[in-house]
Amino acid sequence: MSLVRNIENQIKKVLEQAAIEAQEAGALTFAALPDYVLEVPREKVHGDFAANIAMLLAKEAKMAPRKIAEIIVQHIHTQHTWIDKIEIAGPGFINFYLNHTWLYEVLPLVIEQGDYYGRSEFGAGKKVQVEFVSANPTGVLHMGNARGAALGDSLAGVLEAAGFDVSREFYINDAGNQIEKFGQSLEARYLQLLGHEVPFPEDGYHGQDIIDTMQTLIDEKGDKYLTMDEALRRELLVKYALEVKIDNIRKTLEEFGVYYDVWFSEQTLHDSGEVAKTIATLKNDGYIYEKEGALWFQTTKFGDEKDEVVVRGNGIPTYFAADIAYHKNKFQRGFERVINIWGADHHGHVARMKGAMEALGYDPEQLTVILMQLVRLFRGGEILRMSKRTGTYVTLNELMEEVGRDAARYFFVMRSPDSQMDFDLDLAKSQSADNPVFYVQYAHARICSILRQAEEMGYELPQVSLEECHVLSHPAEITLIRKIADLPDEIISAAENLAPHRMTTYAHDLASLFHGFYTNCRVLTDEPELRHARLLLTKATGICIKNVLHLIGVSAPERM
């Protein structure tokens, strides 16, 4: 339980007790306590916490909210609490003003917990899976994948910090139509590179990377596939190229700071018969019918607009069929919650996927799909298309080269998944110092610099007692400590709302408060007590910044 939660509980307790006492004394009438909110007011003058309970009771108690507030306040006992003062304001808010010394406890706590400060047991070890990127293995990673990677990994990090048992997973679409086309494309390039004039498939993969991959193969293994049976040749070329491609994707993601627990192959679902078994189960339960030679799944039963093919007329299951089997497999692995991050262009798939889970007897609520709006790339004021077919995309590798990993990750995480992103490459390149990530990192570097100098001057990082913290009374100090105290709850809130972008907001606020503190309060002063306490505060801030940045995969440099 965080310090802040403790305080909130204390206030709620005395507040609710007061309301009940008033009721028992006959001063107020209501059946049950309303679902009120205790929140931190936006305006400082409104106190440290505010409750809206009086307004919510107004109708039932048939009394003016301010009058109700007055009655409740009369019954509040503030002995043995941190409450200094209570005021009634506005339409009937009850505002609590606290003795701010309650905050000091957080500083030794941060130092003691170090890298762990901010983490909590909120998730109680529940198994959660986050599946993200799952890019087509026939190509390289583009900007959409980059956003998904930054978002998914940060979300996983936030969930982990909030106490969930998180597994990061990449689903490899190594089966189906696209692999057929991939094989045809590879074969055509292979033959062309060896001097044979063969046509390139119209809907094949035109990217340069396919040519490069085949050139490498030729350099390594020569022309031994020329005389082979065509089907076998394509199979071997695909096997080789997929391995190379997936390995590249893995390496690129690792450079981006993203590591997966599981790389899950679609092909294994076909090989193990899970796809066929899943279709059979659905058929048995009457969700599947035959029409025009194909098998259709009645997704309309679950609110979809039209039914969906699961097995084509040629007997080959569709991607959708494999995906149902895949999600069934996820739940069979015991995840209490499954989170997918998909591009907005897949949104039509969400309802039928949930419907399929329901048909299989799972609770569709356990599956959450985060739809991420697409990234539009601008260069020279013009939109770049991200099609894999044309080969004119900008890759994640190029992005990292141009703006750096930290800036790229921070930039992607900063925005809510719902917002469309225009990524201006020229801007990112030419004015990268404008990126807020530097602001936060600068605060951390500054902190490290102060701590280094303190060390050089022979000032020990002291074991500071709570009493010594009381010298911290400047408003800049108090607001900074308050922010530090908030970290565990901020992380929980980001986890609950699946909103990792809140962490960048927090990081920026924290950095800003530190810069303000730095400007107003000299850390390395000659007064030992004050210096000790401020060094402690400085160090605690540094720990928070570092922990938050690491959560979202951004480094916290000690020098810049």
Place this chain on the structure above:
RNA sequence: GCGCCCAUAGCUCAGCUGGAUAGAGUGACAGACUUCGAAUCUGGAGGUCGCAGGUUCGAAUCCUGCUGGGCGCGCCA
């Protein structure tokens, strides 16, 4: 035509399950370094929260309709 997402300061975006006077960054303007990092700080300027209704003590937030933009509606994935 149907479905999903979005519309907040000149620009890019926050705004936690409905709360009090809607916030940052950036751009422009005016200031602050003989002392811990000026990649910083301090000011003011900038808003019919797309439009119109509705629910509520109270709406940027919830409901309905409309306008404008993105995406989707395949025996592709």
